[in-house]
Amino acid sequence: MNRKVYGLLVVALLILASCAKKTEEKFADASKIEYDQLFNESSTAEVSRKILATTIGSLFKIKDQYKDSLPIFPFSNSNVAIFSSYPKDAKGIPMLSYDDENYYYPITYTRAALSNYQNFIETKDPQAKENFLTIVQYIEEHVKDIKDFSVLTTSVLVHDYQLKGDWTSAMGQGFAIGVMIQAYHMTQEEKYLKLSQRMVRSFDYPIEEGGVQANWDGYPFYEEYADPNSHVLNGFIFSLGGLYYSYKVTGNEEARLLFEQGINSLKARINRYDASFTSNYSKVTHNGIDKFASAIGNDPDHYHELVIYQLLTLYNWTKEEVLKEYAHKFLKYDTGNVTEYYDQNKYKAIEASHSIDSEAFGVNHLNDELWSWGNYWSTNKVGTTLTFEFWRETKDIEGIVFYAISEDTLPTDYEVYVYDQGKWVKVCHSSEIHKKHTNYYKTDNYETFIVTNYFPTSVKGTKVKLVFNSLGSTGLITLRECNLLFDRSHELEMIERNTDRYLIQR
Numbered sequence: 001m002n003r004k005v006y007g008l009l010v011v012a013l014l015i016l017a018s019c020a021k022k023t024e025e026k027f028a029d030a031s032k033i034e035y036d037q038l039f040n041e042s043s044t045a046e047v048s049r050k051i052l053a054t055t056i057g058s059l060f061k062i063k064d065q066y067k068d069s070l071p072i073f074p075f076s077n078s079n080v081a082i083f084s085s086y087p088k089d090a091k092g093i094p095m096l097s098y099d100d101e102n103y104y105y106p107i108t109y110t111r112a113a114l115s116n117y118q119n120f121i122e123t124k125d126p127q128a129k130e131n132f133l134t135i136v137q138y139i140e141e142h143v144k145d146i147k148d149f150s151v152l153t154t155s156v157l158v159h160d161y162q163l164k165g166d167w168t169s170a171m172g173q174g175f176a177i178g179v180m181i182q183a184y185h186m187t188q189e190e191k192y193l194k195l196s197q198r199m200v201r202s203f204d205y206p207i208e209e210g211g212v213q214a215n216w217d218g219y220p221f222y223e224e225y226a227d228p229n230s231h232v233l234n235g236f237i238f239s240l241g242g243l244y245y246s247y248k249v250t251g252n253e254e255a256r257l258l259f260e261q262g263i264n265s266l267k268a269r270i271n272r273y274d275a276s277f278t279s280n281y282s283k284v285t286h287n288g289i290d291k292f293a294s295a296i297g298n299d300p301d302h303y304h305e306l307v308i309y310q311l312l313t314l315y316n317w318t319k320e321e322v323l324k325e326y327a328h329k330f331l332k333y334d335t336g337n338v339t340e341y342y343d344q345n346k347y348k349a350i351e352a353s354h355s356i357d358s359e360a361f362g363v364n365h366l367n368d369e370l371w372s373w374g375n376y377w378s379t380n381k382v383g384t385t386l387t388f389e390f391w392r393e394t395k396d397i398e399g400i401v402f403y404a405i406s407e408d409t410l411p412t413d414y415e416v417y418v419y420d421q422g423k424w425v426k427v428c429h430s431s432e433i434h435k436k437h438t439n440y441y442k443t444d445n446y447e448t449f450i451v452t453n454y455f456p457t458s459v460k461g462t463k464v465k466l467v468f469n470s471l472g473s474t475g476l477i478t479l480r481e482c483n484l485l486f487d488r489s490h491e492l493e494m495i496e497r498n499t500d501r502y503l504i505q506r
Contacts, residue, residue, distance in 0.1 A: 106172030174242025
């Protein structure tokens with residue numbers, strides 16, 4: 001790199017660092033920040049491309065410490081068995097089955113490639129290597145070159161998103177970046193390394209030009225679906241993994257700058273995913289109802305818990321405290337077990353002094369994660385108590401969330417007690433509770449009315465007891481779920497330790 005180009009790069013990096021600092025200082029009022037202002041009225045794309053222009057044409061090589069063995073790609077594993085149920089083409093490439101048709105779907109086949117690569121590294125199974133190289137060949141034959149970047153496209157029109165023709169996914173691009181770096185490492189053919197760099201550059205181009213970037217109120221956002229208003233959170237974070245891997249393994253400065261740009265956008269927009277009782281899956285609405293990350297299926301908290309894990313992984317990479325803060329907040333909202341990261345129920349026990357039908361409508365429904373459908377707990381007796389026992393002394397017990405089958409069966413007259421130092425202490429009456437937020441959701445014919453309440457002060461203890469003083473107009477209280485909000489630092493640290501495998505130290 002000559003001295004003039006080097007000087008331009010240094011100046012550009014100083015501009016970016018200055019802007020990042022300003023973003024952090026103003027992030028509390030993020031909705032009012034515009035990147036144009038931060039860059040002295042120049043658009044983000046213009047500044048970003050000026051920076052990237054200094055590195056275009058440079059081929060970033062695998063760093064010396066990774067020439068013998070690559071670090072594992074973020075969020076990947078060696079589990080190839082999960083693809084056994086997928087439809088496959090004649091060459092064995094996994095496809096997506098959607099609306100009774102099979103599609104080549106970049107997220108699906110790149111994810112399969114990552115798993116097969118890791119499986120080969122761990123087991124030396126030649127079939128895994130063959131599967132990986134078959135997918136690599138398919139990518140090479142079907143990648144689309146646009147301007148100075150390259151993309152993988154699909155024609156599947158996923159419901160709820162405004163998609164047109166062939167489109168590109170940031171999540172698929174992120175995975176493909178890793179696949180190409182792995183392909184280079186396995187074959188030593190530079191064409192794959194070059195292709196990975198062209199895929200990185202797709203993050204710098206808007207969806208309208210064939211790239212994967214949207215503008216969210218002035219913030220660049222990498223979209224899983226080519227709908228510039230969709231903003232799927234987990235897909236955005238997955239895409240950052242490819243950029244992180246590229247700059248950590250090859251030293252690609254384009255990838256680093258685009259990764260840091262994405263982190264700044266996430267810091268400024270993560271608050272938009274706080275639904276006060278769960279997280280939003282995306283910013284798409286259906287009939288005016290938000291799309292939540294924990295609403296449907298037999299493991300409805302899957303995407304919500306995935307985002308918790310992703311945020312902690314990003315925190316481990318960047319040490320940006322706001323990412324850990326929201327991971328903790330979302331973990332407080334979580335109900336049931338965090339199955340994939342530690343297998344322990346949120347409560348040691350839940351007891352009710354009375355249930356209408358303890359078998360079919362017992363307290364087991366209060367913490368089974370199925371808040372948007374299915375059965376519920378109910379009582380028709382004034383004075384009924386619900387007692388929640390924690391696994392250890394718990395601090396910062398700050399609120400409670402009720403999920404009822406109707407608005408008329410929500411608790412409105414109740415008292416809250418905490419068991420601390422061997423005795424029950426009254427926390428407050430419901431009239432003293434600040435109602436923070438109400439929400440509504442409908443799954444098929446199941447309606448759920450959600451109310452998040454915060455106590456006047458947070459407390460500590462080993463148990464919490466609710467006493468229902470009245471039953472309202474219906475003579476019933478019916479709860480699909482009942483969730484206490486309290487400090488979960490212990491569990492948070494357990495999950496955070498699981499993210500270490502994806503931290504690339506150098």
